[in-house]
Amino acid sequence: MTQPLLSIEGLKTHFKTDDGMIHAVDGVDLAIQRGETLGVVGESGCGKTVTAMTVMKLVAMPPGKIVAGRILWQGRDLVPLGPDEMRSIRAREIAIVFQEPMTSLNPVYSIGEQIAEVIRLHEGVGNREALDKTIEMLKLVHISNPERRVHDYPHQFSGGMRQRVMIAMALSCRPKLLIADEPTTALDVTIQAQILELLGELKEKFGMAVMLITHAMGVIAETAQRVAVMYAGKVVEEAPVASLFASPLHPYTQGLIRSIPRVDTAATDKKRLEAIGGVVPSLLDPPPGCRFAARCKYARAICTEETPPLREVKAGHKVACVLY
Amino acid sequence: MSGSTPASPTVNATTGPAREPKPVSLGMEAWRRFRRHRLALAGAIILGLMALGVVLGPWIWPVPINEIDFTARLQGPSLSHPFGTDDLGQDLLARMIYGGRISLAVGVVAMLIAVIVGVVIGAVSGISRGSIDAALMWVADLFLSLPQLPLLLLVIYLFRDSLKKYIGAEAGIFILIVVVIGIFRWMPVARLVRAQFLSLREKEFVEAARALGASTTRQVVRHILPNALGPVIVAATIDVAAAIIFESTLSFLGLGFPPDIPSWGRLLYDAKDHLDVAMHWALFPGGAIFLTVLSITYLGDGLRDALDPRRVM
Numbered sequence: 304m305t306q307p308l309l310s311i312e313g314l315k316t317h318f319k320t321d322d323g324m325i326h327a328v329d330g331v332d333l334a335i336q337r338g339e340t341l342g343v344v345g346e347s348g349c350g351k352t353v354t355a356m357t358v359m360k361l362v363a364m365p366p367g368k369i370v371a372g373r374i375l376w377q378g379r380d381l382v383p384l385g386p387d388e389m390r391s392i393r394a395r396e397i398a399i400v401f402q403e404p405m406t407s408l409n410p411v412y413s414i415g416e417q418i419a420e421v422i423r424l425h426e427g428v429g430n431r432e433a434l435d436k437t438i439e440m441l442k443l444v445h446i447s448n449p450e451r452r453v454h455d456y457p458h459q460f461s462g463g464m465r466q467r468v469m470i471a472m473a474l475s476c477r478p479k480l481l482i483a484d485e486p487t488t489a490l491d492v493t494i495q496a497q498i499l500e501l502l503g504e505l506k507e508k509f510g511m512a513v514m515l516i517t518h519a520m521g522v523i524a525e526t527a528q529r530v531a532v533m534y535a536g537k538v539v540e541e542a543p544v545a546s547l548f549a550s551p552l553h554p555y556t557q558g559l560i561r562s563i564p565r566v567d568t569a570a571t572d573k574k575r576l577e578a579i580g581g582v583v584p585s586l587l588d589p590p591p592g593c594r595f596a597a598r599c600k601y602a603r604a605i606c607t608e609e610t611p612p613l614r615e616v617k618a619g620h621k622v623a624c625v626l627y
Numbered sequence: 628m629s630g631s632t633p634a635s636p637t638v639n640a641t642t643g644p645a646r647e648p649k650p651v652s653l654g655m656e657a658w659r660r661f662r663r664h665r666l667a668l669a670g671a672i673i674l675g676l677m678a679l680g681v682v683l684g685p686w687i688w689p690v691p692i693n694e695i696d697f698t699a700r701l702q703g704p705s706l707s708h709p710f711g712t713d714d715l716g717q718d719l720l721a722r723m724i725y726g727g728r729i730s731l732a733v734g735v736v737a738m739l740i741a742v743i744v745g746v747v748i749g750a751v752s753g754i755s756r757g758s759i760d761a762a763l764m765w766v767a768d769l770f771l772s773l774p775q776l777p778l779l780l781l782v783i784y785l786f787r788d789s790l791k792k793y794i795g796a797e798a799g800i801f802i803l804i805v806v807v808i809g810i811f812r813w814m815p816v817a818r819l820v821r822a823q824f825l826s827l828r829e830k831e832f833v834e835a836a837r838a839l840g841a842s843t844t845r846q847v848v849r850h851i852l853p854n855a856l857g858p859v860i861v862a863a864t865i866d867v868a869a870a871i872i873f874e875s876t877l878s879f880l881g882l883g884f885p886p887d888i889p890s891w892g893r894l895l896y897d898a899k900d901h902l903d904v905a906m907h908w909a910l911f912p913g914g915a916i917f918l919t920v921l922s923i924t925y926l927g928d929g930l931r932d933a934l935d936p937r938r939v940m
Contacts, residue, residue, distance in 0.1 A: 359838055386842075393840035401838075407831040411853045420849070421839045472839065 667929020740809025745816025753824025
């Protein structure tokens, strides 16, 4: 295999609090190839967003700290880079779209000014050219009548439109990787579908890779080629999307997939939807062993003693569980 | 569209959905809300007239401020002296116009000093964490706890004469008073700006700007500061009023401008010995200070309502 675009190795991001260390990201291994969509799933608080923010080096330090690991961007480690070097990577190489489109735009500037600012900042072009590029970007994200809308303010746009503007802004410098951090969570279902479609379309057009962070399995199934399942700060399973849905290996993944209501069997099957018992463990100074052990019905003695490593058990299918 | 639908911010409703609605900038929105505030509008108009009056006054009423005429001492208002005369027979209208220039200029310049110092200190404090923030806020607390009036008197006693010698009486005392008022009034602005910064710094759009490669300076100047300005503008108007009052206090204590440079406060001070026989002498400058400060306060009220971000949507 060729060198991956982004490869995260053994990344640990901890946060210092008055009560102790929060192990938000605790040994994550991930790789994204050029032009690929990697889905990252997991429930709230499992470290998906912190992983993304660490890659962008947007975690406030202190209290955050990268304790261990490497973030290799085209073979170059981002962890030791200073703020100036990181700035030139943001937007131009890696861009991020956040969950909250309603507040991610500055209310005092028109959207055109905000997109043009990014273009001017990174490409050093004049106002006129930046405006032309801005209108072109708005066209790409399907905002109708971009020549006029470019002068409108964020409060004149709906949530879906604002997310389109955010995507336009993120892509205005043609990054090689777009991190989409729950881009559709705040939007309603039809708009959600439109935004995902837009992301897919732009990904093809620019040939960029996408790291799609979400907690919706449905979104992953539709858009991603590979999926990483995170639990309590670790990747517990990583597989091609078809393989993951057909034969989930990790008990947590199995539980997640069983908890999705199925349209085809819901009418005939009068079973209750299965839930995973228990709650996510505290990430405050966690005990050794598999983090899922307390909720796992296959748990044995060894599960609470040793942390199982992420191993490839089938072609392209990795899992961190003692069962395999 | 004036006032028929009080709370509706929709522009489309009046222009029709098929027509292209004009983009409404935040400034236009704020102006629309400001116009609804009657008292604020009245305050703005009165202030505007006063400013116009003190700037253009000497051409409309070309009477020298220091023409002594002992035959016309302490006269009440008349046609030849609309505001009456003082104990030297000097025309009070002319002195009021001149004094208005000084009082308003002191108010505005002292406010600018207080706001600029306050914004810079507040911004640095709000954006940097830890020891710098703590140190700056400690300095602000220190300034807040100083007994201001005695210290002011001391500073003015110490520096008045040397400044007078080097820059001249009028400019020297003006600078002294303005700086002294400015450095004693930056703390509330600094605290306000710091508080705004602390909350704005964590806003998603600042995070987004950072994610798109904006440096700290750029985040502060382009993204945080414009969003923090609303409350600062309101505080600034109040500061103008406070500075005018402060100047009149200083002048009333005889520590402001000398008698040959009349400010409104100085006129009050000069009038105090003749209150029984020449009430008009004190009433006009006192009334002018009262009206100005009241107008500015209402203006600030209107601006606060107009710039309140919660009303934008």
